[in-house]
Amino acid sequence: MAFVVLGTGTAGYLYLRHLEGNVTTTDVGDAGKGGFSRDEAFTILVIGTDKRTGKGNGGYGDRGSTGHADTTILLHVAEDRTNATALSIPRDLIVDIPDCPTKLEDGSQKVVPGQRGVRFNRSLGEGGRDPGCTMRTVAGVTGIKPDHFMMADFNAVKTLTAAVDGVTVCLEHPVDDRESKLRLPAGESTVEGEDALAFVRTRHSFGNQGDLDRIRAQQHFLASLMRKMASGDTLTDPGRLLRLAEAATKALTVDTGIGKVSTLKDIALELRKVPTRNIAFTTVPVRDNPAEAVKATVVLDESKAPQLFEAIRDDVPLTEVEERRKKDNARESAADAARLKGPRAPASEVRVRVLNGGAPAGSAQETVRWLQAEQGVVEAENAGNAFAARSRSTLEYAPDQAAQARRLADIMGLPGSALKPGGSVTGSQGLPTMTLTLGRDFLGAGVRLDRSRTVMPDVEKSTADTVECAR
Incomplete structure (x- = not known):
């Protein structure tokens, strides 16, 4: 939203040039597309990594973590922009990770060997795997090839929520989580910075204390963040927009195909066309891993997952817009x-x-x-x-x-x-x-x-x- 507003006028142009220097890019080769088209459906793999870099993050979890695919969402935006689907991929889903060509900092290339029957989160970070490896893994699991990726670490949650002056979350019961340090009463609260990070990291206080319940809480959080970013309070506040633009460009790593701020602005314009009521959140259908006595990982639910993947590939919405489209088609297709x-x-x-x-x-x-x-x-x-x-x-x-x-x-x-x-x-x-x-x-x-x-x-x-x- 900040890119959209800043993309007009000379001052906006100069500021966009400034923001260009904030963007970090990764070349993922043929794992993604070379550019972005405003006339097509597009799919972006949003990766939240658990890398501990940044002020105040060293004490979270594994201090020496290389950064795994801790939270991953496949965002598919329909060609006609009437709807979008955000598909969460559990980090503990058992998958096959393919061999992954990666480009090193010196410009050379190496192939990171694949692995069979391992957790999905190992598709990033381990052995030098880059986001292209995660994109290839997602394509293999779902049959949906991501066009691009956006990756954020712990700092992104803190800076983005601070830039919009906090995000409203809701709890059915009070939480006092010793692991994540989240302390909130029942009902609605506004969180930003460290509290926002604690909310999306919290697992032991939701549902059955598993990753699937944490995913649902994260989806609620992201929906609230979307509403906040699209609200009049955000769009009419120049200071907030500037903070949001700075935070977004500094916090995100993207593929070279969308590495220019002008391209990120185009993506923002296209996303803005989708009504929030038609942005659906769902999770890859899974079931407990039958190979485990103590349940710690999950596998695809083959009775549901293939149909869901096909629906996303075919631009079929998960929201009410599909019923309206069927009625329109019945009238118009005689x-x-x-x-x-x-x-x-x-x-x-x-x-x-x-x-x-x-x-x-x-x-x-x-x-x-x-x-x-x-x-x-x-x-x-x-x-x-x-x-x-x-x-x-x-x-x-x-x-x-x-x-x-x-x-x-x-x-x-x-x-x-x-x-x-x-x-x-x-x-x-x-x-x-x-x-x-x-x-x-x-x-x-x-x-x-x-x-x-x-x-x-x-x-x-x-x-x-x-x-x-x-x-």
């Missing part, structure tokens, strides 16, 4: 639905050229092989890359090819909105041919593109506009 009604041509008569318009490399050829070998669309051909990338896959066809288009829509799971009546082109055999362009929504040959088929699992969630008390 013409789209009509395109799917009518006779279907045999698969052997479907002629289509496939273009890659933003899907992963090799997707066009993969799709052609799948259509020919498994679906009987023998007249499919690879036409290379489209002139421009697009967010959604489309099928363009001439009026006399409507029966072919409906057959291919059935095979690919294309919704009616993806069908674009118009003209056809001449294929390699000299015959009129439809054009299928695979967009960024393409997840692989055989994976249906009809987003309405995504199943929303029953998971516990909350929204950023709701005040909840930790218990």
